[in-house]
Amino acid sequence: MTAGNSADSNTTEEPVRDAFAAALRSAISDSGLSLDRIQARLQSRGIAVSVTALSYWQSGKRQPERQSSITAVRDLELILDLSPGSLLGLLPPPRPRGTSSRRKRATGGQTLTFPQEVLRELLERIGAPDALEQQQQLTLVGLHDRCHIAADGGQRAVTARAVFQAGADGQDRWLLVYNQDDPDAGPPQLEAARNCSVGRVVVDEEHGLTVAELIFDRPVNRGETHLIEYTLTNSGPPYPECQNTHYREFRRPIREYLLEVQFDSSTLPQKCWEFSRKSPNRPADRRELTIDNTNGVHAVAIDFGPGVFGIDWT
Structure with a gap:
């Protein structure tokens, strides 16, 4: 971005x-x-x-x-x-990039981190033109992201585990929106790992944006919960630049979000921070994190959103 x-x-x-x-x-x-x-x-x-x-x-x-x-x-x-x-x-000089400029996109100004008109076009192509406005019948109760950073500092993969609760009968799919930080690297490979399969996938490579259907193994009725797992894997090396950060933008509240970032032992950062921002008119909340014995850090958001929550590092 x-x-x-x-x-x-x-x-x-x-x-x-x-x-x-x-x-x-x-x-x-x-x-x-x-x-x-x-x-x-x-x-x-x-x-x-x-x-x-x-x-x-x-x-x-x-x-x-x-x-x-x-x-x-x-x-x-x-x-x-x-x-x-x-x-x-x-070649002209590179445009402004790096952690500071990325942080402005992720935690300041409007929270949407890609052009909304591009997302709307992809949603129309995948058969969900009103997804941004219509009332959602699936509530994202909990989400666990595990982001793997390669030896070259790029993003190797993200594994996600999501738990949903249905607000109506017959809920059978979830739309995943993923923004590739480094569009030049091409879109990641999406694989379903548990209780779901990959349906239609549309990509805007110029903006690094992917929208995909994750189809549940069975329809979920009102009040029931459903757990899925999926992985986004990038090709490399070199792996796509991630601008020293990983975050999620939540358009609706979530009860619990757990984010882990796992570093290669040869590329440990000097410092890591948790950051969150619930409103574009308020400064971001930041807290320094400690790298654990497995070369990773984690942060947890409870009853969070709408807003942006993530981890960045130097």
């Missing part, structure tokens, strides 16, 4: 960005290689870049910014038989 630029900064960067896109597009055309072939050659060099990201780069919709993307551009110069620096020299 990259911090947005002002209109002024966009206008100064556009000519440079267009120059990079035009040069890359021309080089790809001259090489005779398809984007699939280029992706495969990058993969053979240990560099994971999605075909969609390559397409966005050459069209000018996005620019390479994270370190692994810059490394990919260097290898692209070799694969496309270009002079060293001929593409890198056309």
